[in-house]
Amino acid sequence: MEKLKYALFTGCTAKESTPEQMMSTLAVANKLGIELVELTEASCCGASHLQDYDDFLSLVLNARNIAYAEKHGLTMVTICNTCQLNTAMTKHRLDHNAELKAKVNAKLAEVGLEYKGSSQITHFLYAIIDDFGLDKIKEMVVTPLSQFNIAPFYGCHNIRPSELQNESHKSHESAYTPTSLDDLIIACGGVNVDYEQKNKCCGFHAELQAPRTAAVLTGNAVAGAMDANADWMVTPCPLCHLKLDTQTHHASVAIGREVSLPVLHMQQMVGLALGCTPAELGLNHHVTKVDFV
Amino acid sequence: MDTIKSQQVTFKVFRFNEETDYLPYYNTYVLDVTHEEVVLDILNRIKWDHDGSLSYRRSCRHGICGVCAIKANGKGILACKTRLFDLIETFGSEITLEPLSVKRAIKDLIIDKKDFWDKHAAVQPYLVSDIEEHPASEHLVSPHDAEKLLEADYCIQCGACHYSCPALEINEQYFGPAAFAAAYRFSADVRDEASVERLHTVNEEAQGVWDCVKCMECAEVCPKEVNPIEKITKLHNMVFEAGIAKNNVATRHAVGFAHSIAKHGLLDEGELVRYSEGNIGVLKHVPVAIKMFTKGKIVLPWNMPKADKLDEIQKLIKSSSTVKF
Numbered sequence A: 001m002e003k004l005k006y007a008l009f010t011g012c013t014a015k016e017s018t019p020e021q022m023m024s025t026l027a028v029a030n031k032l033g034i035e036l037v038e039l040t041e042a043s044c045c046g047a048s049h050l051q052d053y054d055d056f057l058s059l060v061l062n063a064r065n066i067a068y069a070e071k072h073g074l075t076m077v078t079i080c081n082t083c084q085l086n087t088a089m090t091k092h093r094l095d096h097n098a099e100l101k102a103k104v105n106a107k108l109a110e111v112g113l114e115y116k117g118s119s120q121i122t123h124f125l126y127a128i129i130d131d132f133g134l135d136k137i138k139e140m141v142v143t144p145l146s147q148f149n150i151a152p153f154y155g156c157h158n159i160r161p162s163e164l165q166n167e168s169h170k171s172h173e174s175a176y177t178p179t180s181l182d183d184l185i186i187a188c189g190g191v192n193v194d195y196e197q198k199n200k201c202c203g204f205h206a207e208l209q210a211p212r213t214a215a216v217l218t219g220n221a222v223a224g225a226m227d228a229n230a231d232w233m234v235t236p237c238p239l240c241h242l243k244l245d246t247q248t249h250h251a252s253v254a255i256g257r258e259v260s261l262p263v264l265h266m267q268q269m270v271g272l273a274l275g276c277t278p279a280e281l282g283l284n285h286h287v288t289k290v291d292f293v
Numbered sequence B: 001m002d003t004i005k006s007q008q009v010t011f012k013v014f015r016f017n018e019e020t021d022y023l024p025y026y027n028t029y030v031l032d033v034t035h036e037e038v039v040l041d042i043l044n045r046i047k048w049d050h051d052g053s054l055s056y057r058r059s060c061r062h063g064i065c066g067v068c069a070i071k072a073n074g075k076g077i078l079a080c081k082t083r084l085f086d087l088i089e090t091f092g093s094e095i096t097l098e099p100l101s102v103k104r105a106i107k108d109l110i111i112d113k114k115d116f117w118d119k120h121a122a123v124q125p126y127l128v129s130d131i132e133e134h135p136a137s138e139h140l141v142s143p144h145d146a147e148k149l150l151e152a153d154y155c156i157q158c159g160a161c162h163y164s165c166p167a168l169e170i171n172e173q174y175f176g177p178a179a180f181a182a183a184y185r186f187s188a189d190v191r192d193e194a195s196v197e198r199l200h201t202v203n204e205e206a207q208g209v210w211d212c213v214k215c216m217e218c219a220e221v222c223p224k225e226v227n228p229i230e231k232i233t234k235l236h237n238m239v240f241e242a243g244i245a246k247n248n249v250a251t252r253h254a255v256g257f258a259h260s261i262a263k264h265g266l267l268d269e270g271e272l273v274r275y276s277e278g279n280i281g282v283l284k285h286v287p288v289a290i291k292m293f294t295k296g297k298i299v300l301p302w303n304m305p306k307a308d309k310l311d312e313i314q315k316l317i318k319s320s321s322t323v324k325f
């Protein structure tokens, strides 16, 4: 197989509050022999909030990020669900509206850039599943996670709206019965746990504006995983991770029950199975202690 | 017709009578279903062949009246429009049929939709316009202006989004996606004169658009492809454009992104929280912040990373910004 190569859009979180996510992404890519060219020029995607304030500005900035991936002639890989949704949504809107695309490109021309629509945008989870292949992951596993019940937490912005999301990857994902993360858990030798909240929202985006709503959603998610006997949770989204890892105190108060589980980034889970060390994966950067390694 | 495919499906149907039952229960039916049958056909078969007391709403049978909305394995659907074979593809051959909102059940699959209609009514879901009693000509809407409605007028008030919205499930004051889609539909109409009034309504804390958690459930579930979250984003934009955005944690949170990106290209997470909450409000985040700091999860201001070619980003922010706060 030819070496897989992508343009990496890290997003902001990987550079700030979830350094372990950046570390584990690079460690896993290295193990799998995937080359990631970091888009160091990229700006924040606006995280589904900038567009509430200034939709056009959000489009221009996201189009600029994609334009840099296009310059490399590479598919853009994201490592954050919300980055994925915002960027893919920008692509969808520009690719389906010539007038809007021209307006955005008139702005980009001021800095010598152009959005063409030539790069695909996919989340690292689907790059692994579609392009690398779960069978090959299975073959490479050196530390099967067989003693663990693992609860997948998909995160809204990787699975909904499914029509848009399914434009971004080859495998089909249902928003109601998603399987990608379950399949990855199984490929790593783990036992995937089924629970009601696995495809529900953690409330991250309303944490400041609607703290009680956000806390109850987080509480329900962790409680659901605990009641299904999960040893830990895994998510492809650093924002879900922040919420589930750092906010369990508020969540416990909100639902009137003590809830807490270790939460791993999807990359950390794969890394563990492939034999990376806990230090390489940044497991010491979690607020809820990862006590099983 | 030798090509009719059929398959055996186990249906668990929610039963409850507000007047006689203390708790709901489920009846199970094992039926052969054919590939052209929709969920409403199954409900009819159960009612006509097995149990005449099963209650559910139906009327148009054409995806137009919106009354037949229920949940199948948790997914909001129009019973008359949803093919069994599509459900089987997603969920397998065990299908649980429940009312849109279990806690609002009156009789079996029929719910009390009062909260839905109250919220719908609260956004003035009609054109407000002073017109002459005997106008000399029609008030025409150009195709271009009609496009601005973004098909929000396709909503049939079925409630599938409303009863799938987690924000509303937790915060009962929240208006919910359908009411907001209606608010947008009329506020975006060039003939309407109550836009600002409506925007004030959807801009209120707790009930308004700011409590949306952006889960995209409403976009996923809507059987008419209304995409309510898209309209919610539009309402946010219209609130800023109309200059009626309040100075509160929610608006500052949206605006804070623009500030941060202008300064670093990236989001300054700590500064966003401080700016959104204010210097006093931010204090409630200190305990979590300390824990995060000890785990290397907080970047101090002087270490804030910056995007390369920040000058480009700043230039684009200058030339592409369309609103002010």
Ligand code: SF4
Pocket: A010, A011, A012, A013, A014, A043, A044, A045, A046, A047, A048, A080, A082, A083, B267
């Ligand atoms: S979604 Fe979050 S991580 Fe992704 S770019 Fe935006 S702010 Fe950064």
Ligand code: SF4
Pocket: A081, A082, A154, A155, A156, A157, A200, A201, A202, A203, A204, A205, A237, A239, A240, A243, B213, B214, B215
């Ligand atoms: S709220 Fe949580 S689950 Fe929902 S999209 Fe945001 S980070 Fe993901």
Ligand code: SF4
Pocket: B161, B164, B165, B166, B167, B168, B176, B177, B211, B212, B213, B214, B215, B216, B217, B218, B219, B228, B229, B232
């Ligand atoms: S996106 Fe907002 S309005 Fe739509 S279902 Fe989610 S919380 Fe409710």
Ligand code: SF4
Pocket: B154, B155, B156, B157, B158, B159, B160, B161, B162, B177, B178, B181, B221, B222, B223, B224, B225, B226, B227, B228
């Ligand atoms: S927006 Fe869609 S799901 Fe919501 S009430 Fe209208 S038609 Fe039903």
Ligand code: FES
Pocket: B057, B058, B059, B060, B061, B062, B063, B064, B065, B066, B067, B068, B069, B078, B079, B080, B081
């Ligand atoms: S019966 Fe009217 S929409 Fe289904």
